[in-house]
Amino acid sequence: MTNLNFRIHTPLLVILLLMGITIESSAQFPTEITKATQSANSPELSEYFNSKIELVLPEKSGVFSKEQAQLVMSSFFKNNPAQSFKIIHQSNRQSSSFAIGKYKTQNNIFRFYFLTKTTEDKTFIHQLRIEQEDD
Template sequence: MKPTFLQTLVLAWLMLLSVVVQAQGEAFVAVGGAIRSGSSKDLAQYFGSSVELGFNGDKQSYSATQAEFVMKDFFSKNPQASFDFNHYLNGPEGTKLGVGKYKSKNGVYDVYVKMKQDHGTLVVDAIDFTKGEE
């Protein structure tokens, strides 16, 4: 049985889609690893010059250095049990969004990480932790 043009087109589209999803995921591997290990120092390596951090709706912009200390405080108060990204989305102007779950000994947080292009490199522009349910 010969493949039809439509079958070939669908297969090519699915292969392209899997490559795009994989590329998005790779942009978040190091950031996810830093969050997973609870390392503000490792996470700060991927911060832009300023970072918006949000905790349960309270959002504030910080310099990269300040944001590192804020994340260190968060990780010390909410020791990680696990973290994984569940979804990746493309935003306008090359921004990328990763959505995940951070499980700590004090509860579960929905996590949104926004990355943007800065001189050809993806950097963390915003992180939002919202306490949710398991």
């Protein structure tokens, strides 16, 4: 009897786990963050910054207040105007999400790595890494 239960329950458990992974990974990265990055709009993007955010950029890195981080991003966007930006990978786990985006300028391509957490129905960026892609 135990062997029969194991044969019935194991496939059911696998199906339920796969359904959970599919449902969890189908959640979308916030479109407002994507749009703010596409338009290189640091004030709009900073609306989603946590009160303290870790920024890692090619020219500057550290943990910044929301206001300081907006200035850092404003400088980055000014020096690297966007031609295009799109999310190329994303993953969600409970209240956290991770996304990788490709940010193209006239002369460079950058990868943006976002780590966000959602609390009380509001998503906050806790970490943003920007790395220049090598050709």
